[in-house]
Amino acid sequence: MSITIYTDLEVDSLGVATLWLNRPEKFNALNAEFIAELSAKFKAINDEAGIRLFVLKARGKNFCAGADIEWMKASANLNYDENLADAKDLADMLWNLNQIKVPTLAVVHGAAYGGGVGLIACCDLAIAIDNSRICLSEANIGLIPATIGPYVQQTIGYKNSLYYSMTAEVIDAQTAEKIGLVQKVFSADEADIAVKQFIQNFLKKGPKAQQACKELFNKVYSSDFNADLKRYTEEMIAIRRTSDEGQNGLQAFLEKKKPNWVN
Structure with missing residues (x-):
């Protein structure tokens, strides 16, 4: 068949x-x-x-x-x-x-x-x-x-x-x-x-950052804006700033170089 x-x-x-x-x-x-x-x-x-x-x-x-x-x-x-x-x-x-x-x-x-x-x-x-x-x-x-x-x-x-x-x-x-x-x-x-x-x-943007954006705004849309959501947004940016991708992106920006995810 x-x-x-x-x-x-x-x-x-x-x-x-x-x-x-x-x-x-x-x-x-x-x-x-x-x-x-x-x-x-x-x-x-x-x-x-x-x-x-x-x-x-x-x-x-x-x-x-x-x-x-x-x-x-x-x-x-x-x-x-x-x-x-x-x-x-x-x-x-x-x-x-x-x-x-x-x-x-x-x-x-x-x-x-x-x-x-x-x-x-x-x-x-x-x-x-x-x-x-x-x-x-x-x-x-x-x-x-x-x-x-x-x-x-x-x-x-x-x-x-x-x-x-x-x-x-x-x-x-x-x-x-x-x-x-x-x-x-x-x-x-x-x-x-x-x-x-x-x-x-x-594709020139940070891949993990893009996925995190999706996670962030899905969370924001489906939640009331309260103290818990405020805390969540604080944690999300702290996680991104200290991540390997975030560190590389910031360093590349400061040094006027391409980040490592850009071929």
Whole structure:
């Protein structure tokens, strides 16, 4: 029996792991098998040694069109418990992406609808090509962006989440940048070179410091600002200043040299 593979993973010599959504004939739409494969791949990244950056990209004309039509048809015939199990698989996949320890970057083009927006929001950073069309489309068919909701709100805020989920208004790349869903927008003509340059510049920063930034702001976001969190921020900077990487970075700065993580 043949095995259908919906993703391709590439790891380069610099430690950039790129996972390609590879179901272009279906606009990279998600079904149960695709979700299971993504979930396993996201979880496995944390076991890969030497990874500096995880990049999520897509083959074909679209990033991810959301739920596969045939999968949606099948779900209409499921009972509550079966739908709950389906939802758990999707929620687990998003959780596994969000919990990747190294920095994560989504590179978006074409359509990103429904669950595709969740993939973007679960990544730490996102770059969009200027032809991107992004939509929390669930209300069009009487549904809600439930499993992706926490990540979307964390990314674009409460009011924007309400507005775009209730209206299902299509978000262009420039608006996505304005509301914080993506951090950079590049034209299609310059995209390949611009994304490479972005990654090259990203890799010039302290790798452990970047991971610590992720840990810090995840902690800050999920906590009330109280004495315990204040103490946590004090400890984090003290740890970084006395770490090997922090010491090397400070010394290199003072001596006007490159730190040892820059080739």
